[in-house]
Amino acid sequence: MTLRKICILGAGTLGSRVALQSAISGFTVSIFDLKQASLDSALFTMQKILRQLVRGGTLTESQVPEILQRIQPTLDLPEALKGADLVNESVTEDVAIKKSLWAEVGKLAESHTWLTTNTSYLLPSQFAEETGSPSRFCAFHFHDVFYSRVVDIMPHPGTDPTLIGVLEKLGRKLNQVPVIVRKENPGYLFNTMLMALLGAAGKLITREVGSIEDIDKSWMVNFHMPMGPFGILDSIGLDTAWHVTHKMSDSASQAFAAHLKTYIDQGKLGEKTGEGFYTYPNPRYREPDFIL
Ligand SMILES: NC(=O)c1ccc[n+]([C@@H]2O[C@H](COP(=O)([O-])OP(=O)(O)OC[C@H]3O[C@@H](n4cnc5c(N)ncnc54)[C@H](O)[C@@H]3O)[C@@H](O)[C@H]2O)c1
Known part of the structure; x- marks a missing residue:
């Protein structure tokens, strides 16, 4: 048809x-x-x-x-x-x-x-x-x-x-x-891999191991990527990310969900509202000197 x-x-x-x-x-x-x-x-x-x-x-x-x-x-x-x-x-x-x-x-x-x-x-x-x-x-x-x-x-x-x-x-x-995707799998193929990255970035930020910009820079420079995990989260939408993480029972996901919620409560949902981890339309990670 x-x-x-x-x-x-x-x-x-x-x-x-x-x-x-x-x-x-x-x-x-x-x-x-x-x-x-x-x-x-x-x-x-x-x-x-x-x-x-x-x-x-x-x-x-x-x-x-x-x-x-x-x-x-x-x-x-x-x-x-x-x-x-x-x-x-x-x-x-x-x-x-x-x-x-x-x-x-x-x-x-x-x-x-x-x-x-x-x-x-x-x-x-x-x-x-x-x-x-x-x-x-x-x-x-x-x-x-x-x-x-x-x-x-x-x-x-x-x-x-x-x-x-x-x-x-x-x-x-x-x-x-x-x-x-041959078998039902939460996160399909790519998102399963992406979740591992975003979850690791979440752990780094909630444990105060590095700054948002430095965590993003580490990913961007080593993998020659135009954005890092927090830029990705802004483009996904922090509310959508929260819907996923707050349902996960492990303590790291719960801590990250709580962290995301502090942004959501201020109306900062990412690119779609003009602010999330970065401000839009010109987020810092897109500036030529960001990774210098
Ligand atoms: N944001 C992403 O990067 C992304 C990528 C792939 C898939 N998805 C999936 O797409 C879906 C939507 O995500 P999004 O990021 O576009 O969310 P969003 O919050 O930007 O949009 C959701 C829209 O659904 C509307 N809505 C809510 N309940 C409704 C109903 N009963 N009838 C009609 N409209 C209703 C809302 O008013 C809103 O406009 C989710 O299942 C999400 O997992 C999102």
């Missing part, structure tokens, strides 16, 4: 990016959120990314209006799902929120619609039943979409194997590199 319309649930950091790439790749896109403010800020983010892509020569100025026209932001879930060939859910990383939304989607989605989640650390089997159609459900997990272009395809034991092929093809069409 040819996919034409993609429905994105959640217009935050990731939902806005997946929606934009889907429109760039020629799909009709609906993007649903509970809050008008999220839809407005998603549009702002998309316009910013489009300007960067035009500046970088990936797109031409004349393509921009037609790309934006393909995106329909909405607060109306039935409208968003109408005629959708595939859903990708990017709402808050909280199992209760996801379960309740999927239960609603399960009742409303058309019988041909493939159902996917972009969860970072939960497993698709944790809410497959809620979809009402577990065989049509699979994790389809993006990273940053434009800069980090791996997309994980992670079925749960009841996923229809046809969907894996559909998602591999779709992943390539969305300009991503698809990888298949």
Whole structure:
């Protein structure tokens, strides 16, 4: 079956990016959120990314209006799902929120619609039943979409194997590199490795072993990377990182979650709010003299 319309649930950091790439790749896109403010800020983010892509020569100025026209932001879930060939859910990383939304989607989605989640650390089997159609459900997990272009395809034991092929093809069409996670694993492939790095950086900061800048510099210089673990955390969102760490029972994760919470309580969620460990749009680690 040819996919034409993609429905994105959640217009935050990731939902806005997946929606934009889907429109760039020629799909009709609906993007649903509970809050008008999220839809407005998603549009702002998309316009910013489009300007960067035009500046970088990936797109031409004349393509921009037609790309934006393909995106329909909405607060109306039935409208968003109408005629959708595939859903990708990017709402808050909280199992209760996801379960309740999927239960609603399960009742409303058309019988041909493939159902996917972009969860970072939960497993698709944790809410497959809620979809009402577990065989049509699979994790389809993006990273940053434009800069980090791996997309994980992670079925749960009841996923229809046809969907894996559909998602591999779709992943390539969305300009991503698809990888298949053969067994359900919290964190897929890359995030499992990333968690080890971020957890180690968290331990270093909560035990006051080094400064944020020096920890980042150590990683950036040795691995020739454009950002270190705290720059990465800012781009992920400190709230999303907290949702993951505060559920881990070990004392190091609990200490790091408490540390993240002090930033969250001040409204410092990272790049999306203009401040986290660094301030944006010009964080210190992007300045040429940072690693000197
Ligand atoms: N931030 C990342 O780098 C990243 C990367 C890959 C995957 N993810 C995953 O994507 C999902 C979203 O993360 P994010 O960083 O975009 O979060 P975010 O906080 O930026 O956005 C979440 C959005 O979901 C909306 N929302 C909450 N409940 C909703 C509901 N019931 N119906 C519709 N919208 C609802 C919120 O209003 C918000 O706009 C999470 O599962 C996360 O693990 C995040």
